[in-house]
Amino acid sequence: MDFSQFNGAExxxxxxxxxxxxxQDFMKLYSGLVERCFNACAQDFTSKALTTNETTCVxxxxxxxxxxxxxxxxxxxxxxxxxxSL
Amino acid sequence: MSFLFGGNNRSAEGSVDPAKIEMAVAELDMxxxxxxxxxxxxxxxxxxxxxxxxxxxxxxxxxxxSVCIDRCTAKFFEVNKKVGERMSAxxxxxxxxxxxxx
Numbered sequence: 001m002d003f004s005q006f007n008g009a010e011x012x013x014x015x016x017x018x019x020x021x022x023x024q025d026f027m028k029l030y031s032g033l034v035e036r037c038f039n040a041c042a043q044d045f046t047s048k049a050l051t052t053n054e055t056t057c058v059x060x061x062x063x064x065x066x067x068x069x070x071x072x073x074x075x076x077x078x079x080x081x082x083x084x085s086l
Numbered sequence: 087m088s089f090l091f092g093g094n095n096r097s098a099e100g101s102v103d104p105a106k107i108e109m110a111v112a113e114l115d116m117x118x119x120x121x122x123x124x125x126x127x128x129x130x131x132x133x134x135x136x137x138x139x140x141x142x143x144x145x146x147x148x149x150x151x152s153v154c155i156d157r158c159t160a161k162f163f164e165v166n167k168k169v170g171e172r173m174s175a176x177x178x179x180x181x182x183x184x185x186x187x188x
Contacts, residue, residue, distance in 0.1 A: 003110075005106075006110075009100050009101060009102050010102050010103065010106065013107060014107065017107075017111060017114075018114065021114065021115075025118065037142075040139075040141075040142060041141065053141070057141050058142075060143065060144055060145040061142040063146070064139075064144070064147065065133075067145075068125070068128070068129055068132075068133060068147065069125050071147065071152065071155050071156075072128055072159055073121075075155070075156060075159040076124065076159065079159070079163050
């Protein structure tokens with residue numbers, strides 16, 4: 001996105017808008033990840049507490065998703081950079 | 087996907103042009119939406135459906151997964167482009183015939 005045509009007031013406004021969206025996006029990411037890892041890992045309902053395996057599974061699930069998201073982000077940025085140089 | 091805001095009329099330092107802001111916000115929303123869908127789709131295709139991840143034994147990305155993610159994102163953008171081309175072609179055809187639908 002090209003912000004060079006925006007004046008000072010508009011840039012300040014956009015910064016606030018972007019900050020708010022990033023916050024909302026983060027909350028969505030968090031709750032999405034909880035649901036995803038719960039669905040994948042919580043299988044044993046003979047007890048209220050998470051088993052060791054389930055705990056490890058959740059930690060790995062979270063790590064893997066975040067690394068995945070990071071990699072996708074990198075490819076996305078590369079693609080956009082490539083496009084804007086056309 | 088980048089939208090160049092044309093026009094050289096720089097308004098006064100203090101005033102905010104609502105139309106410009108609205109367009110920028112719409113573009114931002116679209117890009118965020120595309121990104122989120124991309125993350126979800128490629129996670130489903132490359133990680134959730136990987137039988138090795140049945141119980142997430144490992145926190146790092148496996149080599150196969152990394153390759154899959156790279157290819158998945160490339161294909162996603164290709165699909166994005168093709169769908170866009172197709173839809174604009176259909177739009178042109180509809181204008182030419184003066185009607186919509188097959």
